[in-house]
Amino acid sequence: xxxxxxxxxxxxDLDNQEFWAGLRDHRFLLWHCGVCGAWYWPKAYCRxxxxxxxxxxxxxxxxxGRGVIHSANVHRSVLDPAWKEDTPFAYVLVELxxxxxxxxxxLDYTEDPIRVIxxxxxxxxxxHLDVGEGFVLPKFALLDS
Amino acid sequence: MGNTRLAxxxxxxxxxxxxxxxxxxxxxxxxxLAIEDAGLDKTxxxxxxxxxxxxxxxxxxxxxxxxxxxxxxxxxxxxPIGRGGALxxxxxxxxxxxxxxxxxxxxxxxxxxxxxxxxxxxxxxxHRGRPHDLEKEGYWGSPVGELRAMSHHSWMAARHMAVYGTxxxxxxxxxxxxxxxxxxxxxxxMYGKPMTLEDHxxxxxxxxxxxxxxxxxxxxxxxxxxxxxxxxxxxxxxxxVQILGQGFGDVAATLWWDKLNYTQxxxxxxxxxxxxxxxxxxxxxxxxxxxxxxxxxxxxxxxxYGWAPLGEGGAFAETGAIGPGGSIPxxxxxxxxxxxxxxxxxxxxxxxxxxxxxSKDRQVVGAKTLMFTSHGGEMLSPGMCxxxxxxxxxxxx
Numbered sequence: 160x161x162x163x164x165x166x167x168x169x170x171x172d173l174d175n176q177e178f179w180a181g182l183r184d185h186r187f188l189l190w191h192c193g194v195c196g197a198w199y200w201p202k203a204y205c206r207x208x209x210x211x212x213x214x215x216x217x218x219x220x221x222x223x224g225r226g227v228i229h230s231a232n233v234h235r236s237v238l239d240p241a242w243k244e245d246t247p248f249a250y251v252l253v254e255l256x257x258x259x260x261x262x263x264x265x266l267d268y269t270e271d272p273i274r275v276i277x278x279x280x281x282x283x284x285x286x287h288l289d290v291g292e293g294f295v296l297p298k299f300a301l302l303d304s
Numbered sequence: 305m306g307n308t309r310l311a312x313x314x315x316x317x318x319x320x321x322x323x324x325x326x327x328x329x330x331x332x333x334x335x336x337l338a339i340e341d342a343g344l345d346k347t348x349x350x351x352x353x354x355x356x357x358x359x360x361x362x363x364x365x366x367x368x369x370x371x372x373x374x375x376x377x378x379x380x381x382x383x384p385i386g387r388g389g390a391l392x393x394x395x396x397x398x399x400x401x402x403x404x405x406x407x408x409x410x411x412x413x414x415x416x417x418x419x420x421x422x423x424x425x426x427x428x429x430x431h432r433g434r435p436h437d438l439e440k441e442g443y444w445g446s447p448v449g450e451l452r453a454m455s456h457h458s459w460m461a462a463r464h465m466a467v468y469g470t471x472x473x474x475x476x477x478x479x480x481x482x483x484x485x486x487x488x489x490x491x492x493x494m495y496g497k498p499m500t501l502e503d504h505x506x507x508x509x510x511x512x513x514x515x516x517x518x519x520x521x522x523x524x525x526x527x528x529x530x531x532x533x534x535x536x537x538x539x540x541x542x543x544x545v546q547i548l549g550q551g552f553g554d555v556a557a558t559l560w561w562d563k564l565n566y567t568q569x570x571x572x573x574x575x576x577x578x579x580x581x582x583x584x585x586x587x588x589x590x591x592x593x594x595x596x597x598x599x600x601x602x603x604x605x606x607x608x609y610g611w612a613p614l615g616e617g618g619a620f621a622e623t624g625a626i627g628p629g630g631s632i633p634x635x636x637x638x639x640x641x642x643x644x645x646x647x648x649x650x651x652x653x654x655x656x657x658x659x660x661x662x663s664k665d666r667q668v669v670g671a672k673t674l675m676f677t678s679h680g681g682e683m684l685s686p687g688m689c690x691x692x693x694x695x696x697x698x699x700x701x
Contacts, residue, residue, distance in 0.1 A: 167446035170439040201444070201684065206561070230459035230466070230566050233512040238451055250449040250511075252459055252686060254563065262455075262686040263448040272512050276466040296448055 164290040166241045171294070174202050177219040182295040185284045187224035189257055192217050200259035224282030225302070226255035231265065231272035253280055253299055264298045279303050308404045310396075311537035311544035312697070314342025314530035315656050316414075319491045319644055322524035323421050330416035332371040334526035338412060342530045343541030346375060349530070351408030352382040353398055355391035355415030357647060357681070371414055380408060388681025389595060389647035391415050392529070393693035397550060399531045409536060414528035417646055421524050443685045451511070453597065454519075456688045458511040461600040463566035465513060467615070472513055474618030475599040476504035479517050479641055481627030482596065486638025488628070488666035493521045494642040518599040520640035527649040529656070545659045548584075548673070548696040551577025555689045569601075569679070570692045571608030578694035584673060586610050591633040591658060591668045593651025593676040596640045602626075605677060628666070636666045648678035648693070659699045673698045 171179045178200075181188035190199040193216045195207050204210045205217065231251040237243045249265040249272060266283060268275060280299040287294050316337025322330060331354060339346055352372045372379045381402065385394045395413040402408045439446045449455070464470045483499040486492035499517060507516040537544035553570030579585065586609060594605045603617035611632060612620035626634035637643045637654035644650060655676045657663045673696065680691035 167437045167439045169447050170441050170443065172441060174442075229563065230463040232455060232458040232462055232514075234449065234451070235509040235512055238454060238510065242449065245449075248449060250451075250455055252566070260563065260687070262445055262450065272462050273465050276462065294447075298448060 164287055168291050169294050169296075179294060181219060181221070182284065182297055183288075183293070185295065186221050187282050187297065188219040189222040189255070189259055190217055191220035191222075198222065198255075198257035198259055200255075200261055222255065222257050224255075224297070226253040226280055228252070228265070228276050228278050228280060229254045229260060231275050233269055233272045249275070251275070251280070251299060261297075263296070266298055266300045268301060275301070308400075309534040310400060310403060310531055310547040311534050312529050312547065312656055313410070313532050313537045313540045313542055313544060314338040314340075314344065314412075315542075315653070316341055316526075316528040317653055318416075318526040320524065321420055321424075322418060323424070325418075325524075327367055327416045327418050328369050328371065328374065330418070330524075330526035331414045331528070332374040334416065334528035335371050335375055335377075335412050335414040338414070338528035338530050341542065342410075344410060344530065346377055349377045349410050349412050350380050351399065351402050351411035352377060352379045353395050353411060353413045354382070354384045355395050355413060355647075355649070356384045356386045357388055357391065357417075358384070358386050377412070386415070386680075387691055388679065389597065390678040390680030390691050390693050391647045392527075392649050392652040392676070393550065393552075393678040393695050394680075396531060396547060396695060397552075400547075403531065403533055409532060411531045412528055413531060414526065415647075415649065416526035418524050419645065420522045423522050445686055450686060452682075452685060454511050454514070456682060456686065457598040457600065458514045460566050460604065460688060461513050461518070461598070464600060464603070467567055468618075470600075470603065470615075470618040472505065472515070473501060474621055475513075475518055475603065476501045476515075477618075477621040477624075478599045478602045478626065479504050481621070481624065481630070482602075482635045482639045483642045484627045485633075485636045485666055486642035488664070489637045489643055492638035492643035493523065494638060514598065520597045520645045521642065523644035523646060525644055525646045527646055527653055529652075543660050543699055545656050546698045546701055548698045548701060549578040549581030550696070551575060551579075551581070551694045553692045554683075555691075556683050560683075560687060560689045565688045567604075568614070569604045569608055569690065571605065571694070574677075574692045574694040575609055578675070578696050582673070582696040582698070584696065588673050589632070589675050590671040591636055591655075591674050593636075593639070593655050593674070594634055595648055595651060595677045595679040596635055597645070597679060599641065601679060602634065633668050636663060636668060648676060651676035651678075652695075655697050659697055672700060
């Protein structure tokens, strides 16, 4: 993208760096238990049984990037000046097919947020490789328009 | 609960815009007022706690020089405590530990907010955004539209609407009744500004489904209070406000994992512990100060505490039950929504004043047992993953 990025940059740290690396490759990784198959985001020790030290049985594994909207809102007033050009925009909480919840912007939708709850979405990758050290943002688009 | 019963013996309150006054001076002045209100001398204060809205839910932790030094209080301990809007509740819980073990006689607990002054300063500077800002460590979402409380809480309203059919008008009924209470409180930022349901519906849509009138005030202010044991309280100037029980709940226990955290809050464990310690049932409450950062927050508590069944908080609000003349007065000073936002201190202050009989035009006659609640910051973002506290206060019990 050529327009200047005036919004916040992601904070990439020891616990999420592999997740962000996956996004750079347009892969949606989730934290996965090698023992029982449970999925998590963000990182956690597995809930269902004893864990190895530092949850060593877990790893970041590619997932579908698909889910269902659990809740939604639409920003109609500019509350953060960095989002002025983007407003109005919808911001959704998605229950991924694998189980964990994650949030992001919902693209191409600015109508009643209640009506979009329950709709299916899939991840869309937005590249910002020229901003700082570079990153790719995951956003969502409706699948069943 | 231990054998020691505690009471609030002094209160200091500062409200209104405080341009030009630092947080440390506000905290210090509130503490001085509380000591004076108690009829104590500062040489008697041997414990101090500062309430700060630490992450999640706020970052008002970044200044130094503590008020005990500024006021020259001979304290044996001083430390900050707080999580989001859970300030008075956590301050009381911590003070209990020290008083119960005889480590202090009188503990002063003080906190301040300067959010309004900061907001006005930012506006004066033209909201000059800082390009290439880094998201905070461990936080998700600023790069993709996340606005913290505004995003999470509007999701709560939206999810409750989708699952239970709650309407914006029902949230408006909550806002309208709490605004009515504010008309009886000259300290309220919305005093002299009555609001109809139509006004609420016509107020600008901020983050749909939340209108401007669904959202708390932005305020400056400070509050300090003195806690001691009941036996010492009896010898002092003010009617002792007894701390009868406390309870806590965290969404991280089960609601977050069960994905019920956008229709419920962690009220059950908080309510059960607080009511059990105080020896009360819901009907014993003469009034309640429910943390009201947003209107759906109140609705979730109307359901969680049991005034309405799950899903029916909106219908309950529409009966007029929570406003003047209603069966359960809620937020009689106007709450965060219409009076001022001082986290759980807003409700705490009014609870103490009601019990002391100082609430004038909005006095709940014969108020003996009250509750104030607290909502504390999200453990992670995104994720409505907050602490909830229930504190029962009383007089003459």
